[in-house]
Amino acid sequence: MPVSRLTADKKGEPVESTLEARAELFQDAMGFGGLGRDQIEKLAALATLRRFSKGEMVFEQDQPCQYFHLVATGLVKVYICSSSGYRMTYLLARRGEPLNLIGPFTGDPRFLCAEAMQETQVAHIPRHDFVGFVAQNPILFNNIMAILSKAVDSANSRLIDMVEKRVEERLIRVLLTLLDKFGAEIRLTSSELAELAGTTVETTLRTMARLRSLGIIESERGQVKIIRPASLKNPERLPLWV
Amino acid sequence: MPVSRLTADKKGEPVESTLEARAELFQDAMGFGGLGRDQIEKLAALATLRRFSKGEMVFEQDQPCQYFHLVATGLVKVYICSSSGYRMTYLLARRGEPLNLIGPFTGDPRFLCAEAMQETQVAHIPRHDFVGFVAQNPILFNNIMAILSKAVDSANSRLIDMVEKRVEERLIRVLLTLLDKFGAEIRLTSSELAELAGTTVETTLRTMARLRSLGIIESERGQVKIIRPASLKNPERLPLWV
């Protein structure tokens, strides 16, 4: 329940970086395809890197948005936090993934927080610089809308899952998603998986124990390994409740 | 479970309308503030009106997006539908509210469906015309992002509610939202309220019976009337489970 509190106004430590390295980052980043090299460098010139230790907040809930954030190295989890302290992880972002596509446009406080899960570096662009740049490169509109489209569909799909799917199915879906993105070896604790699936640690553990006894996964402290992904993909054919 | 099926390719009946009337519509519409009269009329010139009877689909799930849709009269519900037939209402749109802000940009099929809840007229703009117009009026991009921002926050907020709030609290939240938007007399069936709150008809009925016995609402067939909104707004102070 207690969330680590750091200085609210200034987050992370500045990191030296070359324009070249930053351009490289934006070159491959999600949502920036279709830009010429000159524009990429212009964007890179607006950015600065900051480093965050494990557990540090990149930005917090209910604070006005100052920067556009793009992960350079490491891993960041973006989550929503209810008044009672319940957390629900929304996104696990690694190199090249933006943390807040909407925030910079309105500047308003939102529900989301972002927290570094490892030693991490994040590129910051002042929000007005970012919005101005997008206005000059309308192709970014389409890119951004495409990403938002997926984000909204994903949120809606999770909503439906919360209503009609049992924890087991939701957890399997989480595992499959992580498998696609990070490979078969997933370095997350059960508590982190629980926040992704929208359930409690205990229920997650119990469900994982069942999957383990079926030989579908292996798990040790802070790590899950998917052994037989095919068994997860056909939940209809394999009655997991056995 | 059975959803009314109509012709898939052509939906609704064309309706004659004056350019003036359409310009009037876009003038007040959500997301089109800040445009000059000339641009409004240019937009109106791209649009055509179509009428839909109660229960008719304006667009369906998993079909490519052809048009941008804006409600002119009546009421449309936008919902997501799971494979097993579970529906979750996402938006109740009346005059001036857009049905699909994202779809036109990507054109891809999405999860959403839209269904007329009354006799309704909807303005259609071919998606490429709409996207081209937005590109020429970048202020619209900010407007759209502002709306999407609210939509995403709302979806996230509902996700949290689904996990940690009981049906009663979710239903109260739905009622308060409807109160703000439509006033104290809400013309919806319990089944429709259930799809908004993410629960079943029976549970909705039971909860409404409790609220009714407390004198907070009155309800008859297909209609709910909120008598003491203040009692709903302080759910902490009034123990509803009494």
Add this chain to the structure above:
DNA sequence: CGTGGCCTTGAAGACGCTCAATTCCGGTGG
């Protein structure tokens, strides 16, 4: 006047949360 949709209520049962106790592991400090 019949039929279908909507409202109502009861009873049973399942799913998952909460609380609690225990073990295991890694890191830290003496």
Add this chain to the structure above:
DNA sequence: CCACCGGAATTGAGCGTCTTCAAGGCCACG
């Protein structure tokens, strides 16, 4: 090197909330 501590994993028991199934009544509309 060993002891301690905090976080993580595990497992059990109890129970509350909702869903599900079922049955009946009411109202409107054709």
